[in-house]
Amino acid sequence: MNSSNSGNVGIVIVSHSPKIAEGAADMVRQMVGSAVPLAWTGGDIDGGLGTNVAGILEAIETAWSPAGVAVLVDLGGAETNSEMAVEMLPEDRRARVVVCNAPVVEGAVIAATESSGGSPLAAVKRSAEEFYA
């Protein structure tokens, strides 16, 4: 988990593997810098491979920005759990969190790059999704 205080769109990385999530976050920090709120989560609640809603909610909180948060996910359950987490957010935050349909590592770097320039949430999501589409 790491974050930064800025008005830019936050980025959350969700992988079944905590190592992948952390590694992708490291890449974002190195390539994009610290102008973007960033958090990662991975693993099930017992520490095995998987994803969990509580961890995703916590990551969204860590990376929260008034401009919103873009969530990058890997496979299946990561997406379902992320969507569930978004629905469990307070109503005023729900509309400002989006799950991107993009590869988790590349998408995170591209989304963070877009965010670091001050782009709004919709543009951040579009960049991540279009790059490999």
Added chain:
Amino acid sequence: MSLDRVAREKLVRALADSVIQHADELTSLDQAIGDGDHGLNMKRGFEAVLATLPGLADKSLPEMLKAIGMTLVMKVGGASGPLVGTFFMELGKALPEQSIRADLVAATAKAIDAVKARGRSEAGQKTLLDVLVPVQVVLAGGGDAKAIAAEAAQAADRTTPMLAIRGRASFLGERSIGHMDPGSRSASLLIGAAVKVLEFEASS
């Protein structure tokens, strides 16, 4: 369908036991076409539900179902946590405090719609919906406990020859054919356990 506290606790224990006792079977089904964690995940979720007893059974039936759903969402993980958890949560939201069978018919229909939306799926794609949907039809048609449980078991069996279109098994394409869907199996176990406690009589 007014369940007193004793019946509510009995229902929770029956639901949990049905999954916990078959955890190994669910895992081996999931090892064939998924990532092999379904039994463990569901067991962890329902053990967490059991840990909220006896307080859980003090709640009204709708509140109890919502609480079970929330625990499953938070503890099961995988894609099953949100799917099964959503079913329980929406069922609780849709049921009135004092419910009759018609309320359950309407509430299960709503809960199934919520599962479809959550998984962006429909029946016929080798998921738990292939059990939930036909079982709801039998419930709506007035079937008794035995008919509902039988449909649940048969519906799970019918997923064996299906091609997976949603979920992890869809990565396997045609290799998913010939294996029962683990999520359908756990749904049928839960339904079988529930109707045994609720002792549905046939209605016209």
